[in-house]
Every structure is written in C-alpha cells, then in structure tokens.
Amino acid sequence: MAPSPETPQDPAPIGRSGSYSKGVARRKEILDRALEVFRERGPEGTSLRRVAEEIGVSHGALLHYFRSREQLLLALYEHTETHRQEQRAEAEHAESEDPGAVEAMISAARVNVHSPGYVQLYSTLVAGALEERNPEARQFFTERFERVREAAVQRLRRQQESGEIRADLDVDKLAALIVAASDGLQTQWLLDSDIDLEGSLRMVEDLLRP
Amino acid sequence: MAPSPETPQDPAPIGRSGSYSKGVARRKEILDRALEVFRERGPEGTSLRRVAEEIGVSHGALLHYFRSREQLLLALYEHTETHRQEQRAEAEHAESEDPGAVEAMISAARVNVHSPGYVQLYSTLVAGALEERNPEARQFFTERFERVREAAVQRLRRQQESGEIRADLDVDKLAALIVAASDGLQTQWLLDSDIDLEGSLRMVEDLLRP
DNA sequence: GTCTATACTCGGATAGAC
DNA sequence: GTCTATCCGAGTATAGAC
Numbered sequence: 001m002a003p004s005p006e007t008p009q010d011p012a013p014i015g016r017s018g019s020y021s022k023g024v025a026r027r028k029e030i031l032d033r034a035l036e037v038f039r040e041r042g043p044e045g046t047s048l049r050r051v052a053e054e055i056g057v058s059h060g061a062l063l064h065y066f067r068s069r070e071q072l073l074l075a076l077y078e079h080t081e082t083h084r085q086e087q088r089a090e091a092e093h094a095e096s097e098d099p100g101a102v103e104a105m106i107s108a109a110r111v112n113v114h115s116p117g118y119v120q121l122y123s124t125l126v127a128g129a130l131e132e133r134n135p136e137a138r139q140f141f142t143e144r145f146e147r148v149r150e151a152a153v154q155r156l157r158r159q160q161e162s163g164e165i166r167a168d169l170d171v172d173k174l175a176a177l178i179v180a181a182s183d184g185l186q187t188q189w190l191l192d193s194d195i196d197l198e199g200s201l202r203m204v205e206d207l208l209r210p
Numbered sequence: 211m212a213p214s215p216e217t218p219q220d221p222a223p224i225g226r227s228g229s230y231s232k233g234v235a236r237r238k239e240i241l242d243r244a245l246e247v248f249r250e251r252g253p254e255g256t257s258l259r260r261v262a263e264e265i266g267v268s269h270g271a272l273l274h275y276f277r278s279r280e281q282l283l284l285a286l287y288e289h290t291e292t293h294r295q296e297q298r299a300e301a302e303h304a305e306s307e308d309p310g311a312v313e314a315m316i317s318a319a320r321v322n323v324h325s326p327g328y329v330q331l332y333s334t335l336v337a338g339a340l341e342e343r344n345p346e347a348r349q350f351f352t353e354r355f356e357r358v359r360e361a362a363v364q365r366l367r368r369q370q371e372s373g374e375i376r377a378d379l380d381v382d383k384l385a386a387l388i389v390a391a392s393d394g395l396q397t398q399w400l401l402d403s404d405i406d407l408e409g410s411l412r413m414v415e416d417l418l419r420p
Numbered sequence: 421g422t423c424t425a426t427a428c429t430c431g432g433a434t435a436g437a438c
Numbered sequence: 439g440t441c442t443a444t445c446c447g448a449g450t451a452t453a454g455a456c
Contacts, residue, residue: 023421044341047448059449061423069449120340127337130330130400131254142401149398169413176398177391177410184390188359190340191352200383200390207417233439257430269431271441279431 027065030055031075034062038076043121048072070128074137077121084111100164101155101175102205105182106198112186113197119186149175165208178204237275240265241285244272248286253331258282277346280338284347287331294321310374311365311385312415315392316408322396323407329396359385375418388414 033055038046048069052059066072088108092099099107112119129137152175159165181204189195243265248256258279262269276282298318302309309317322329339347362385369375391414399405 026422044343048450049448058424060425063450064421064423067450116340120337123337123340126397127330127333130326130333130397133254138401145398145401170409173406173410173413176395176405177413180394180398180410181387181391182394183397184392184394185386187336187340187393188355188386188390191348191355195386196383199380200387203379203383203387236440258432259430268442270443273432274439274441277432 023065030057030062030065031072031079034072035076035079042117043073043076044117070125070134070137073121074125074140077125078140080118098155098158100159100205101152101178102201102208104152104155105178106201109182109186109197109201113189116190119190123187145179148179152178159208163210166210169208174208233275240267240272240275241282241289244282245286245289252327253283253286254327280335280344280347283331284335284350287335288350290328308365308368310369310415311362311388312411312418314362314365315388316411319392319396319407319411323399326400329400333397355389358389362388369418373420376420379418384418 034051037051037054048062049059052062125137126141128134129141153171156171156174160167185197185200189197244261247261247264258272259269262272335347336351338344339351363381366381366384370377395407395410399407
C-alpha cells in the first residue's frame with residue numbers, strides 16, 4: 001500500500017540463483033506468461049496448477065522456477081511495483097516541483113485506490129512476510145520498507161531546509177510514521193470507503209508546518 | 211467490544227425450534243480445546259486436521275462448528291483480544307487518570323511487542339478480510355476498526371476539551387490516522403526491530419499539542 | 421539444470437447416517 | 439442438528455529421467 005517514491009534501483013530477480021543465463025531467460029518467459037494469466041483472471045482465485053496448465057507447463061516445472069506460490073506472487077508484485085515507479089518517475093519529471101514526503105504518499109495512495117487488488121496483494125504478501133518460515137519474503141519487504149522510508153527521509157530533509165516543515169523533528173521517526181499511516185489508512189479504507197484517506201494524510205501535512 | 215452477545219457466527223441461524231444452547235456449548239468446548247492446542251503449538255504450523263485429531267474429533271466435525279480454518283483463527287483472535295481488553299480495563303481502572311488517545315495506542319502496542327505471534331495473526335486475518343470471498347472476516351474487522359476508531363474519538367474529544375491537544379482538528383480523521391499509524395508501525399517493527407515504535411507515536415502526541 | 425511423475429497433507433464441499 | 443465418510447483440487451516435497 002505504500003508503493004511510495006523509491007529511488008529507482010536495478011531489478012534483481014527474486015528467486016533463484018545468480019547465474020544470469022538461459023535459466024533466467026526461461027524464468028522471465030514463464031513469468032511473463034503467468035502475469036498475463038493473472039491479469040485476466042486475477043491472482044485471487046488462480047491456483048498454481050491453473051496457471052501452469054494455462055501457460056503449458058507442468059506445475060512441477062513452474063515450481064522449479066518459483067519455489068512456491070508465494071514467490072510467484074512476490075514476483076508479480078515486484079513487477080507491478082517496478083512498472084508503477086517508472087510511470088511515477090516520468091510524471092514527476094514532467095512537473096517542475098518535487099513533492100513533499102506526505103504529498104508523495106498521497107499521490108501513490110490515490111493510484112492504489114483505483115486498484116484495490118494491488119493493495120490486497122500487498123497486504124497478503126506483507127502478512128506472509130511476517131511469518132518465520134518465509135525468509136525471502138521477509139527480506140524483500142524489510143528492504144522495501146527501508147527504501148521507502150529512506151526516500152521519505154530525503155524529501156523531509158529537503159522540506160526542513162526550505163522551511164516548509166518544522167526543523168525540530170526527527171526525520172527517521174517521521175518517515176516511519178508517514179509510511180505507517182499511509183499503509184494503515186489504505187487498509188481501513190478498503191474495509192470502509194467512508195474513510196477519508198487523503199484528508200487524514202493532509203492532516204499530517206498540516207501538523208508538520210512550522 | 212460489540213454490543214452484540216458474543217459469537218459472531220451462530221451455528222443455528224434461523225432454525226426456530228429450541229435449544230441453541232447445546233450447540234453453542236459444544237462449540238465453546240471445542241474452541242477451548244483448540245485454543246489449548248494453539249497455545250502449545252502456535253497457530254502457524256497447526257493445520258485444521260492436526261487440531262481436530264489432537265482434540266479427538268474428525269476434521270469434518272470441526273468444520274461443522276467453524277465454517278473454515280479462518281473462522282477458527284478468527285475465534286482465537288477474538289478470544290485473545292477480549293481477554294486483553296479485560297486486563298487493560300482493570301489496569302486502567304487502577305490508575306486515576308484516563309490516558310489520551312495516543313497514549314492508549316502506545317500502551318497497547320507495548321504489550322504487542324512482547325507477543326509478535328499475536329500481531330502476526332492479526333495481520334494475517336486482516337489481509338484475509340480484504341478479500342472479497344471472506345465476508346464474515348471482513349465484517350468482523352470493519353466493525354472492529356469502527357469500535358477502535360470510536361474509542362479514540364472519545365479520548366480525543368476529551369483531550370480537546372481539556373486543552374491538552376489542539377481543538378481545531380477533525381477528530382474523526384485524526385482517529386483513523388492514529389489507528390493507522392499504530393498498525394503500520396507495528397508491521398514495520400516486526401520486520402525491523404530498529405524501528406522506534408513508541409518514539410514515532412510519541413511524535414504524534416507532540417504534534418497535537420496546541 | 422530442466423523437467424516429469426508421484427505422493428503426501430492440506431482446506432473444503434458433499435452426502436448421508438444417526 | 440451433529441457428525442462420519444469420502445472426494446476434490448490445492449501447495450509442496452521428493453526421486454529420478456533427460
């Protein structure tokens with residue numbers, strides 16, 4: 001839910017090993033086909049076996065490239081997120097002004113509001129990452145949160161220097177808070193669309209002013 | 211808690227003739243035994259069938275009282291939450307002063323920090339509730355969020371009247387924000403214990419002062 | 421390394437016995 | 439209403455064929 005502005009980074013494929021070779025290409029091919037299936041049917045009701053059948057491989061073969069269904073969904077999420085970031089980077093480039101930390105979260109959240117499936121997938125994967133037995137998902141989201149927070153810190157620092165927000169606040173704590181608020185509000189909004197997601201976030205912007 | 215009497219899912223919906231009581235009692239008996247199994251083994255690796263076997267019923271029988279594994283986990287969560295609230299109510303009664311909205315979230319979060327399994331269960335169930343196909347879990351958490359927000363609103367109003375916090379802020383938006391921040395920060399903390407959960411929440415307290 | 425075959429347990433739905 | 443028996447498709451682990 002907080003696919004907020006991150007510093008663009010090289011795509012390091014999530015699952016298997018380092019050798020960039022034929023296997024990676026095959027993996028990518030399978031992933032592309034799988035993405036298509038998910039796009040048509042949605043991830044929710046689509047089983048590993050269905051996907052495998054649909055793209056013409058055995059489910060065992062699919063599992064050879066993605067160690068688990070969760071890994072496949074993680075790759076799906078990562079792909080979508082990357083795509084969004086590229087779009088955002090473009091849009092941002094078009095504008096002359098850099099958005100503030102809160103503003104950036106708002107614009108990200110505004111997009112999410114139109115694709116609840118994405119937020120839901122995010123929520124599922126994060127919940128899975130909290131479990132002890134999913135170390136890879138855990139690492140993925142730990143690093144993702146770090147990146148998102150760090151991006152927020154950069155913006156906050158700039159805003160402090162320009163006098164846009166209070167200079168006496170700890171930017172690290174503040175960054176964690178803003179990311180948390182954005183995530184949590186999106187969850188509440190999905191359960192109750194009366195929640196004023198943007199309004200609540202704007203309130204934070206208000207509170208930060210000197 | 212909800213004004214409604216206990217169990218959100220009644221095994222005897224419309225059947226008019228007599229004895230709800232027996233089925234309800236049996237259900238409660240099974241739940242108690244199941245809670246014990248979860249306490250020993252933890253919910254994570256414990257399958258429906260394991261639980262059923264452990265307490266001496268067929269898994270079919272278990273599913274007769276809890277329509278799904280998720281329902282069983284929901285009952286587990288509800289039971290634990292109720293127990294905690296009772297404890298908190300006592301502790302609160304012992305103190306002379308009512309805590310503020312943020313303070314209340316902090317003390318709740320402080321407890322959670324010592325039982326990560328509980329937070330993880332919460333996270334899993336919330337993620338499940340976001341899916342279309344789980345209307346009961348969805349309703350449960352929709353109502354829960356409403357109650358939690360409403361409780362925060364009450365505290366915020368009192369704090370506004372006493373001049374403890376700014377009076378010009380919309381308490382509804384603020385309540386949603388505080389709940390969101392608390393949830394989101396706990397998630398981040400579970401993935402990275404360097405996160406200063408309490409510090410970030412205290413910052414909110416700070417921002418709200420007139 | 422890539423993939424097939426197989427088997428296991430899982431959550432869940434069904435039908436029918438009491 | 440309570441429960442057993444049974445079946446299905448799911449995710450996943452393993453062995454071994456190529």
